[in-house]
Amino acid sequence: xxxxxxxxxxxxxxxxxxxxxxxTYGGAPLFEDLSLRLEPAAVTCLLxxxxxxxxxxxxxxxxxxxxxxxxxxxAGDGLPLAGRVAYMAQQDLLLPWLxxxxxxxxxxxxxxxxxxxxxxxxxxxxxxxxGLPGRAGDRPAxxxxxQRQRVAxxxxxxxxxxxxxxDEPFSALDAITRLxxxxxxxELLAGRTVLLVTHDPLxxxxxxxxxxxxxxGPAVVGAAxxxxxxxxxxxDDAAVLAMQGELLRRLAG
Numbered sequence: 001x002x003x004x005x006x007x008x009x010x011x012x013x014x015x016x017x018x019x020x021x022x023x024t025y026g027g028a029p030l031f032e033d034l035s036l037r038l039e040p041a042a043v044t045c046l047l048x049x050x051x052x053x054x055x056x057x058x059x060x061x062x063x064x065x066x067x068x069x070x071x072x073x074x075a076g077d078g079l080p081l082a083g084r085v086a087y088m089a090q091q092d093l094l095l096p097w098l099x100x101x102x103x104x105x106x107x108x109x110x111x112x113x114x115x116x117x118x119x120x121x122x123x124x125x126x127x128x129x130x131g132l133p134g135r136a137g138d139r140p141a142x143x144x145x146x147q148r149q150r151v152a153x154x155x156x157x158x159x160x161x162x163x164x165x166x167d168e169p170f171s172a173l174d175a176i177t178r179l180x181x182x183x184x185x186x187e188l189l190a191g192r193t194v195l196l197v198t199h200d201p202l203x204x205x206x207x208x209x210x211x212x213x214x215x216x217g218p219a220v221v222g223a224a225x226x227x228x229x230x231x232x233x234x235x236d237d238a239a240v241l242a243m244q245g246e247l248l249r250r251l252a253g
Contacts, residue, residue: 011084011162013041013193015076016061022068023056030056032218038163040076043186043194043231045208046221047201047251053219054197058165061195062087075163086161090168092152094140100127101136104155119158126154130184146177153181157188164189166196170203179235182207186232201247205240207231213250222250 021034130150
């Protein structure tokens, strides 16, 4: 239902299942027996109060947090997830002494990979797609906040990972820039398996195929809302606005 045409070089999408997840913090369970399935080639959005464990869950899927038994994180094709996940944090995390192009290609540099002409061309192409043509040689200090987030998005996409984890990537932006980047992300992430953490119900309903609320202590993930239509949905779409009321009730409950 959510099939997309993937960019060249991006592996086929894969589902991800988190089952019986357990994690303790300060001796108390942050979540216990938590389960969540990320459908292949779809954007799954996750909302919930601060401190409930959304970022921790992202880090667990990314392999940045040790799994506590009986937690399992598995891919639908049965292969390890290691090396197939890209992570976009809330902060752009650009290195100020590197150019825009060098920041986009930072992952390849850290892995010691050769910077091929094809890879450089791809990075330039992504910078053009995110609205930054001719800015490859600039330093981050010369960019606005929205432009820096566009660089971070290009850096995430150039990794060609089939699974993308995003932690409130647009939260610090003004409303108009945020709407534009939501639309851009919906377009450029098509075909990837995405988990997006956000505090913005409208953002989730605009670009998500599945929208969950994480709540409680220990935290659990509620049943998905499935907004109608194809992302990115118009912010004034009647169905989106009606579903926003239901989502707010779930968040308040």
